[in-house]
Amino acid sequence: MKKVSLFKELFCPDCNRTYNKDEIVNMCSCGSLLFAGYDLQQGRNLKKETLERGQNNQWRYRELLPVIDPDSIISLGEGCTPLLELNKLGYDLGIKNLLLKDEGFNPTGSFKDRGASCGISRARELGIETVCMATAGNAGGAWAAYSARAGIEFHVIMPEDALLMNKNESNVRGGNTYTIEGLITDAGAVMGEMARENGWFEVSTFKEPYRVEGKKTIGFEIAQEMNWEMPDVIICPTGGGVAIIGIWKGVQEMVEIGWLSRDNKPRMVAVQSTGCAPVVRAFQEGKEDVDYWNDARTIAGGIRVPRTLGGKWLLKFIRESGGTAVAVPDSEIQEMVERTAKKEGLLLCAEGAAGLAAIPRLMEMGYLAIDERVLVLNTGSGLKNPILLTSESQFMLKSIKN
Numbered sequence: 001m002k003k004v005s006l007f008k009e010l011f012c013p014d015c016n017r018t019y020n021k022d023e024i025v026n027m028c029s030c031g032s033l034l035f036a037g038y039d040l041q042q043g044r045n046l047k048k049e050t051l052e053r054g055q056n057n058q059w060r061y062r063e064l065l066p067v068i069d070p071d072s073i074i075s076l077g078e079g080c081t082p083l084l085e086l087n088k089l090g091y092d093l094g095i096k097n098l099l100l101k102d103e104g105f106n107p108t109g110s111f112k113d114r115g116a117s118c119g120i121s122r123a124r125e126l127g128i129e130t131v132c133m134a135t136a137g138n139a140g141g142a143w144a145a146y147s148a149r150a151g152i153e154f155h156v157i158m159p160e161d162a163l164l165m166n167k168n169e170s171n172v173r174g175g176n177t178y179t180i181e182g183l184i185t186d187a188g189a190v191m192g193e194m195a196r197e198n199g200w201f202e203v204s205t206f207k208e209p210y211r212v213e214g215k216k217t218i219g220f221e222i223a224q225e226m227n228w229e230m231p232d233v234i235i236c237p238t239g240g241g242v243a244i245i246g247i248w249k250g251v252q253e254m255v256e257i258g259w260l261s262r263d264n265k266p267r268m269v270a271v272q273s274t275g276c277a278p279v280v281r282a283f284q285e286g287k288e289d290v291d292y293w294n295d296a297r298t299i300a301g302g303i304r305v306p307r308t309l310g311g312k313w314l315l316k317f318i319r320e321s322g323g324t325a326v327a328v329p330d331s332e333i334q335e336m337v338e339r340t341a342k343k344e345g346l347l348l349c350a351e352g353a354a355g356l357a358a359i360p361r362l363m364e365m366g367y368l369a370i371d372e373r374v375l376v377l378n379t380g381s382g383l384k385n386p387i388l389l390t391s392e393s394q395f396m397l398k399s400i401k402n
């Protein structure tokens with residue numbers, strides 16, 4: 001395959017320092033996260049029509065992804081997930097054009113595969129032999145899978161009460177899996193130490209620049225599937241904020257290279273649980289960064305993230321897009337899991353259901369209009385989390401004795 005990536009350098013959005021793209025670097029010396037920069041001038045020659053003939057995974061956008069040699073790409077078929085119309089649920093909620101991008105179709109059942117495919121491919125290209133991370137759960141399963149395929153050693157630490165599936169899938173895929181009593185932030189502190197002591201390359205959220213690049217392909221796909229007309233609003237369940245930051249970065253790149261018109265950018269909405277809503281609080285208080293949320297609790301483990309390293313950029317991008325941030329109680333998340341299953345036949349993850357559960361609130365706030373095109377990101381499959389189905393579902397089983 002031809003070398004086509006327009007990846008040019010790494011840059012710090014805070015102090016503008018740039019880094020050679022082949023340097024193995026986690027974050028900027030100023031403490032900020034780093035982004036991958038591309039030759040977008042050259043990108044103006046990219047024809048979106050050629051994408052129609054591309055591969056059936058996220059690497060169809062490889063010109064705008066940071067892997068130089070296509071032979072380094074580690075893919076399990078991530079991306080190209082379905083975009084579904086939710087007509088019945090939309091009718092109930094008072095939204096004429098309700099869409100769901102179903103990331104549960106990814107190889108390990110969540111959108112984490114996009115970042116893992118990109119991050120592990122780049123790690124392999126840079127000759128990195130061992131990577132490690134802290135996770136709320138799903139990223140552990142995803143990065144274990146891509147590490148296994150790449151032959152890279154993987155160490156992961158997650159909360160003891162992460163989903164059983166997340167612990168087991170990381171382990172069985174060959175990841176050295178550790179658990180800790182506490183939250184992802186506690187896991188992160190321990191993993192930071194272990195990485196320093198052992199010389200492992202840390203790939204926790206925003207501690208390396210490549211995961212977010214995989215996530216931005218969600219935005220590319222939405223644009224392509226909607227015939228280069230973005231929806232008015234994209235609702236994202238938000239923990240670390242990689243999806244919002246990635247999608248928005250992708251939108252900006254699409255505008256720069258002429259795939260999207262400047263006035264066709266979506267408003268980005270972050271959704272959290274009322275039991276852990278640091279981004280919502282910071283947004284509402286007009287803060288520039290996200291402060292730690294004490295006593296984080298929610299059934300949606302992926303968004304049980306009390307603080308994020310990307311807080312500053314997350315808030316900036318939400319505001320820049322004309323977006324907002326809302327929190328919903330767990331009871332409404334749970335209810336929405338069942339309602340979507342009954343109405344549309346879809347078993348969403350709790351995080352994705354939180355995104356849908358935010359719609360009545362956004363309507364009450366006058367933020368959404370009835371005829372706007374609203375897209376909700378279902379970040380993973382409900383199959384990973386059977387306890388989400390209440391005991392009521394069990395009572396309704398009809399057992400036939402013979």
Ligand SMILES: Cc1ncc(COP(=O)(O)O)c(C=O)c1O
Binds near residue numbers: 205241242244
């Ligand atoms: C299912 C699910 N949804 C949402 C998130 C939050 O991800 P983001 O970093 O994009 O906010 C996670 C992260 O662990 C997750 O596993």
Ligand SMILES: [Zn+2]
Binds near residue numbers: 012014015029030
């Ligand atoms: Zn910097």
